[in-house]
Amino acid sequence: MYKKKTKIIATFNQSGGAGKTTTVHNLGYHLAQKHQVLLVDMDPQASLTTFMGIEPKELKSEQTIYAAITERAHLDIWHEPIHKMHLVPSNNALAGAELELVRDITTDNRQKLKFILEPIADKYDYILIDCPPSLGYLSIMSLLAATHILIPVQTEYKCYAATEQLLTTIARLKKGGHKDLQIAAFIPTQHDKRTLQQSGILEAIKNQMEGRVHITTPIPKSIDFPSASQAHLPLALWKKNHPAVSILEEIANYLVKL
Numbered sequence: 001m002y003k004k005k006t007k008i009i010a011t012f013n014q015s016g017g018a019g020k021t022t023t024v025h026n027l028g029y030h031l032a033q034k035h036q037v038l039l040v041d042m043d044p045q046a047s048l049t050t051f052m053g054i055e056p057k058e059l060k061s062e063q064t065i066y067a068a069i070t071e072r073a074h075l076d077i078w079h080e081p082i083h084k085m086h087l088v089p090s091n092n093a094l095a096g097a098e099l100e101l102v103r104d105i106t107t108d109n110r111q112k113l114k115f116i117l118e119p120i121a122d123k124y125d126y127i128l129i130d131c132p133p134s135l136g137y138l139s140i141m142s143l144l145a146a147t148h149i150l151i152p153v154q155t156e157y158k159c160y161a162a163t164e165q166l167l168t169t170i171a172r173l174k175k176g177g178h179k180d181l182q183i184a185a186f187i188p189t190q191h192d193k194r195t196l197q198q199s200g201i202l203e204a205i206k207n208q209m210e211g212r213v214h215i216t217t218p219i220p221k222s223i224d225f226p227s228a229s230q231a232h233l234p235l236a237l238w239k240k241n242h243p244a245v246s247i248l249e250e251i252a253n254y255l256v257k258l
Contacts (some may be wrong), residue, residue: 007258008117008127009184011148013163014169016133018152020188021047022225024130027150030252032084035125038077040065042113042142048052048130049089052082056091066093069112069141070100075120079089085093086124098137110137114145135169143173148184148258153205155191155198155218158245163208183213185258187251191218194200215255217247 011020015184027049031037034044041048042065046056078087101109117127131142143149148172151205163186174181181192186209192198203219209215220243228238236245 006121006127006147007126007143007255008121008129008147009127009150009255010131010142010148011150011152012131012139012143012163012166013133013151014135014139015154015155017182018133018154019187019219020133020152020226021051021130022229023150023152023187024048024128025051025229026234026236026248027235027252027255028085028126028128029083031126031128035049035256036086037084038086038120038124038127038188040088040090040113040117040127040129040142042094042138043090043132043219044092044095044138045129046090046092046094046110048086049091050089051229051232052085052087052089054082054087054089055076056089058089059089061091061093062194063089064093065090065113066097068116069109070097075116077120080124080159083237089152089222094138102137110140110144113141117145140173142253143170143181144183147184150184150187150255152187152189153202153212155188155205156200157197163205168179182258184255185187185214185216185251186215190221192221193218216251219244219247 011024013020028039049056061067062073063076068075078089111251129142131139131154142174202209204214222244224242226237227236231238
């Protein structure tokens with residue numbers, strides 16, 4: 001079993017463009033300054049792997065999470081920390097794992113990631129999982145491995161409209177046996193407070209979640225996030241005085257207190 005202080009946090013939203021990967025990359029960095037942190041890229045698009053400065057196409061399959069969950073090789077953690085963060089990379093081979101695992105009816109493969117992480121969890125204080133932007137097999141596997149869910153929500157109507165469905169999905173997982181799974185927080189992302197529509201969506205999210213889920217300070221929309229990602233850097237190393245850096249630090253501190 002996981003040691004009590006190890007938090008396995010799946011960053012998930014069924015809607016694309018919510019900022020999941022950016023959230024994992026940046027919160028992982030802030031947590032890693034004082035804690036042992038492992039990032040797990042469970043998205044076949046491998047954006048987190050790319051953000052960390054690793055070229056997915058150059059990876060051998062045994063170096064990725066694909067090999068571990070299909071039992072082709074033991075879990076391989078990247079040979080050195082990157083900005084103090086450890087990483088299990090991904091590439092597009094992971095796209096084939098979903099069909100492969102579904103076809104195997106001899107075992108409940110939805111628990112596969114949980115069982116893979118159990119032996120190494122004691123080495124880390126936080127394991128952050130970047131989920132795919134869909135409710136497929138890989139996302140279910142990630143959520144079943146998690147102790148907590150972190151939900152980035154872009155303050156746009158499309159993303160907001162999907163939140164109730166997302167909460168229903170989580171409730172079903174809890175009812176189906178993963179009763180200890182907790183929602184860590186909603187993180188409003190890419191927020192432009194100058195826009196009346198976005199301000200209205202933020203208020204709607206707060207009203208919808210009041211008394212149910214913690215909502216963090218919104219992370220502002222900024223061209224510096226994609227610029228930092230392109231440079232393979234967390235925002236704090238790209239532009240340390242950026243106003244979003246203190247918000248990310250605040251969210252990381254909140255996660256520490258969970």
